[in-house]
Amino acid sequence: LRPNKFMIGTRCSNKIEKASRNGVIIASHRIETVPQIDLMQQINYKFDQIEHLYIKASKIPCPFFRRRASDIIDNISLTFRFLLIRHKTIIDPFLGEGMMLDENLLPDCPGCRALGRHISSEQYSKIGAKLKGLEVHEIANLIKYDWGTIHSKTEKKRNSYYITGKLNSRIYRDDCLFDGPDPDMPVRGLRKYLAAASHLFEHSKSYAKIIGDVQYNSDLRYVQVRWEIGGVLMLPWRPKVKPWTGQTIYHLDKNSLIHHHEESWDISVIEAFISTVWPDLAKQIWSLS
Secondary structure, eight states: OOOOTTOTTEEEOSOOEEEEETTEEEEEOOEEEOOHHHHHHHHHHHHHHHHHHHHHHTTOSSHHHHHHHHHHHHHHHHHHHHHHHHTHHHHGGGGOTTOOOOGGGSOOOGGGSOOSTTBOOSGGGOSOSOOTTOOHHHHHHHHHHHTTOOOSTTSOOOOOHHHHOOBOGGGEEEEEEEESSSTTOOEEOHHHHHHHHTTTBOGGGOEEEEEEEEEEETTTTEEEEEEEEEEEBOSTTOOEEEEEEEEEEEEEOTTSOEEEEEEEESSOHHHHHHHHHOHHHHHHHHHHO
16 A cells, blocks of 8 residues: 555555455555654655756746746745645644644745855855844945955955856845846845846956945945946847946845845936847937937
């Protein structure tokens, strides 16, 4: 006899006992409760399958369909997680007497998980625990580093995370909200945002730099950066976009981690779109204004 595949949390463990009664074979078995660790292994296996789908989706060449696919997979993961937490009364009986499902053991959605290849390998950004409790001015200095600011003559020149998609993930929450004028925003999840950012600009032909000094407010707990960006977009026709300016405000939570990355532009979304698709037309329109 095999256990029903839909019978989560149970297992047929006893050997099959056969007896002959009037020529009829009778089989008996006993159902045992699976320990919590086994049930969590089953749940984690399902989340691993979702993670595998997310990795496959991240390899879709088209940015539009790549983003749509990752959003769908994230929503599936969030729904699965919600159902497990919402219906704990169904799950708990399979965990054993006096045991309950610990929702803190459930993985986050793929877009909000700890990063992989997008983590910068620089000394200020080594993989490790989140840097909680830093002062606002310390966060400001780390943000400047992510923008490519050189702290010493021995450091190598590098581009901004707006171009490379690499930053110090230890000062961000994994579920940070990235908001701005871009039609693909808002984006929830550090991993998802950086995956998109790393494929937006051609790294060797693009730049992003800070304009002026980095501002911060210790009472309101935010850091503000004005910037300029320009270069070549990684679209099939490789359009070269004229430099434009804007600002980003990094909002900190009670643990001094960035939970909201708020971006604004000094040009309209329409101008940005036309400059990307029809750069010559954009020059004619905005040169007259």
